[in-house]
Amino acid sequence: MNYEEQWNRLNEYQKAAVLDESPACIVNANVGSGKTTVLIAKILYLHMKKQVSIRDMAVLTFTNKAAGEIKERLLAIEPKLTEEDLAGFGTFHSVAMNYLRTRLDVESMGWTKQFLIIEPDEEAELALRLSKEQNWKIKYKNRLKKRLEQEYTAFRQGKTKSRYQDDMFLLFEALQEEKKRQNKMSFSDLIEVCTKLLNREDEQKESTCADDSLPKNGETDYGHRSEKPEWIIVDEVQDSDKQQMEFLTALKGEHTRLFAVGDPNQLIYSWRGSVETMFYSLKHQFDAKELSLPVNYRSSRTILEAAGRFLQYGNTVAGSREEGMPIKVQNHYDAFQEAQYLAQKIKELHLGGMEYGEIAIFYRLQSQSEILEKVFEREGVPYTVSLKKTLREIPVLDWFVKVLTFACNQKDRYAAEAVLSHPFYGEGMEKKRLKSFLAEPKEGEVDLYDRMKGFQEAFSSETGKDGMEIYSYFSLDASLHPNAASYEEDRKLVLDLCKRLVIYSQEDQKSLAKGTAQFLRSSALYGIQILKEEENPGKDQVRLMSLHASKGLEFTVVFIIGVNDGLIPLTGRSFEQEEEERRLFFVGMTRAREQLELSYYTNPGQPRVNGGPGRYLNMLPKHLLDWEGSQAPEEKMANLKQLRKAVRREQEKSGYAQSKAEAATESVAAEKIAPAIAGEELTVRKVRHPKYGIGILVDENEMTAEVEFEGYGRKEFLKAFGEIEMLQRKIREKKCRTQIFILWRHFFY
């Protein structure tokens, strides 16, 4: 498709965004409104119609996948573009890296242009080593990686003490020095150093201009000089954190135009640092013009209307499609029963002509995928799980790497201890015996220990075949427990790593002993991406993923499983977290084009998860749902209780004529269902909502209020939102008569 064709397909909002040339512009892009299309059209427009060089653009994304997509679509139209032309296109990190490697004075900060990247696992390991060398007190070493990430921001901002009262901040300084010595930069170093150097350049330029009164475009050579881009274009801006925001500010020159696209309703990563108010602070900092892309092209009107219940109050998404099918709400006894149901249902869909790749299942926790995987495997439903694990996170490999570490470096007693004392893969020795053994290791006592000691010698000349020889050398079957459930998978993982060792050694023409030692020292170890299942994007497979991972994707049929309180939403500790859960559910629902099915368990079988339909299901408009029995039994009970109260009161006070039969049935029901309410005083609280009008408060707790509105049914609100106004006046019996009839009608409808 050429540029003109693409242009003609845009709607008026999209065209406005493409044409906008304000100094700063922020586009509020609704879900499914063609955000990426606009971004690409904008780049093409600037390039082809405005003669802006591709090299003068910085196009920033959060993931490599998004960056790749943009580059790919650009190359399809402009195949002549080289990698150098596209140096400004990429993730924040890769663009910062390119600036550091080509245009900035990194030497002044202690690195050289050939710096390498240090990955979080390797950095944590390095930190651990340093803290041992210096005898520093570091708490919670088992979550050191997380601590490094979390507390690094505080360190950069000049804080000097950790909240855990240990030597973390001494360690940070030593770590920075050590990274410079090794000429390595961490992910956050890339952005931090780049930001600092860009800012420093601006200062130098200013002072030079002032001293020599140079004309604005005076050509002066500072040795290192980076021209600011003409345009900065940012994707998914709602996900930026403070550091990325500072980078943006530093990268933006006086005449740089900024174009940022994002959706505040899809903010689901505030827990990893993105600033919740980013969208708005950006608008104010750069005095940005605000545009919007309101029209959703993806989902059916039913899906859109239901999902709309989870938008921040006041936001709306305009649909462009037909009504579509109702949203199915399905109850299952537990996750196992559900997995079997899904396997069956998906097979039926496939028989009906649906590709497996058009179907996705979303869940809140990674652990929920396991049961689906097992059942789908058995039932022959092809699937992929989108889950990348690092080596460290796979227990057997973490343990095996320690085996190799000690095998290559016998001074590392820490590694030997970890290997032998591992609760599952270790030797199962008593603590005392292990200690005395490690103090004076004797040959012939612990076989694995002897094997590790002999590794270097045994493989000093061998180049290796397929990795099996390493596996048998260590007699790993003894450690991996062939009868254990994890055995098959563990064995496969270990053999795979052994094979990589062989390949690595062969490539470097080294013996296995030397190759392994070098492999452990190199960052190759951390570079390995271990996929739980081989990802075959081309293959026709059902996609299983977390709600988070679903962002940015779309499918014809979507199942969101486990809409139970405590799972969706996950019980958070704050209102902000609850809001984020709502947005997460919104993101998940809006991935579906045609069909959406939501499920809940009667018996979730997990602590802190309630059985029965979650409150998010009750927030959905009933007329959009295909819910067996239309209401959950619990809800019927609650309704009935309220009704009993109201009706009884009415009858007593006003002498409302009622048939004896009716009265009899009702009193029986009342005795059975809610004997305690008989003598209760009736008070009805009214509530006002800007959209639904006046309603009756049905139920409330500290956080939420449930309200019944005529014509809309029941809605649940977070009190913290302030969307609903509690009318203080308590209404006595006579006045509430109308409302009682409304309640009555709704219940029997």
Place this chain on the structure above:
DNA sequence: CATTCGCCGCGTAAA
């Protein structure tokens, strides 16, 4: 060195 008490966080994940 063994026990006990109190605190932290659990889960989601990109570079």
Place this chain on the structure above:
DNA sequence: GCGGCGAATG
């Protein structure tokens, strides 16, 4: 609402 870690006790 529990499990793991670390500091404090004898």
